[in-house]
Amino acid sequence: MRLTDSLGSAFEALRAHKLRSVLTMLGIVIGVAAVIATVSIGGGAREDVVGRIKSLGANLIIVLPGNITSGGVRLGTGQSATLNDDDARAIEKEIAAVQVAAPTVRGGAQVVFGGTNWGTSVFGVENNFFEAREWDVSSGRLFNGEENQRGGQVALLGLTVKNQLFGEDDPIGQTIRVKNVPFEVIGVMARKGQSAQGQDQDDSVFLPLQSARQRVIGASRAKTRTVGSMLIKVREGEDMAEAEAEIKSLLRQRHRLREGDDDDFTLRNLTDILSTVEASARVLSIGLSAVAAVSLLVGGIGIMNIMLVSVTERTREIGVRMAVGARPRDVMGQFLIEATTLALIGGVAGILLGGALSQLVSHLAGWPLYVDVSAIVMAVVVSGLIGILSGFYPAWRASRLDPVEALRSA
């Protein structure tokens, strides 16, 4: 008996009991849909988080002042004043793996233009901050050499701030006031979106480091030239852990810390956050896979059950087929293919359902749609295997029927 003939009679038999076939498939459909949806939703969520972290820069190290022993992230408002500009210069100069070390101060302020005002984060940075963040202006220009080194009353606006203060109008050349100090807008930054912590990175104003420190964020820092944090970008291809160790030892040396003293600074590496997210996503998907496996097992048992019923109901048909020349293996093949067809149709339906489900979820959550081809291939292979395994015993029983007995059955 040829495969096309077996497939033909399998489809015919399944069509003959449509409702029963559909109900039997349901276990497989739900199991496969669960696998596809969880893989896709999990993958989409992970890509979303990874994308956000990467937008911050995967090869970035943040140096914060102070001694933080717990895992809390304290971006920005450095509470102690142990880091200064010279630390940044030294790191950039002396450690080969470091491409950029950008000193940064940060504070909150009300920014005023004409009759409107907007509360936002104010950063004091040098141009190398934008290099580290791989961030450029969408219009206007960055700081020039003079502004960069000695400061100047110029400002770069994040997109959100620009929209709040200027709407659709062109802000370049206009003067805004930050803590009553006038700054001329020289550029608008390109859109950056949300950070890994969910903050709107475009809700920021950037001033030259020196000016921000002297006139906006706190005169106390001006004398000591201290900074709130340092953003360090490691060169492509360099080992992050090695770079971190070098930065650490250089800073300890510069701060004259003796052996046994605690660090007076903290390094944060964004790839740590990344791997934490990935690890938790993995645990989640293992749990969901277990649920899906149980569902597939139940689906397989359902197929076996219905195939046994089918063999009993069609005993006479089996007898006729044997009388006209079907060998035991032909009968076995017919029922095996029927079970496998049932499982495979269920598998494909499950893929479609799971795909629709993940599309819905990714649409609602605003995640990227994540399609894992290997999960789809696996789903097809697994449902095929379930069909073969669950169909084997019923098919074997059918093939062992005695033709005389089978023909005599009602």
Place this chain on the structure above:
Amino acid sequence: MPLIEVRGLKRIYRMGEETVTALAGVSLDIEEGEFVAVMGPSGSGKSTFMNLIGCLDKANGGSYRLAGEEISAMSPDQLAGVRSRRIGFVFQQFNLLERTNAVGNVALPMIYASSDRAERRRKAEAALTRVGLGDRMGHTPLQLSGGQQQRVAIARALVNNPKILLADEPTGALDSRTSLDIMALFQQLNREGMTVLVVTHEQDVAEFARRVVRFRDGKVISDKTQKPKDAVAILAALSREQDGVAA
């Protein structure tokens, strides 16, 4: 060499403690081209004999040669091969696949004999034409009368060009007029050279055979040749009679 050569054939069923002897040593020869009626009351062993001749069942003793091949020692797969090539079955209940049309039903034996789809269709249509159903090819069993269904079953039995046609109470589910049609068809096929073996308990049916073998208690009790009635002639007489009544 006879087509069927049976020597001391035995079939004993074991039912728990008891053994039932269905066939107690039967010897019989049937030549190619014969038309044989196998008769006997129920429990006489005629059905058991039929199943053994049809290679559906295996004997416990004795020998059975079909066209020179010894059947008794064959495996289930080999028996299936013999059924496929040598034997055409016709059953009392027709045993057609209900959702499959006439051509599909007739083509069924060929899917186990590996011929290609186009050839199967051609042969199935030829067989249906041969039994007078050339205009009913696409009908499913439910759209056909009992007599037409039995003709489809006969076409199915013929389609692999078997040596022998085995019919088990072929008219048992049909009215007398339709039974005559079917017996006429058997006689016609027999005239064309087909060996026909009909199992029946009806004397009316046996009268169309040239040879009648009677079974009782698992043995052959009589084996006679006779001059058979001509089913076609009876049908013609019947229709004349009806015309007469009508006139």
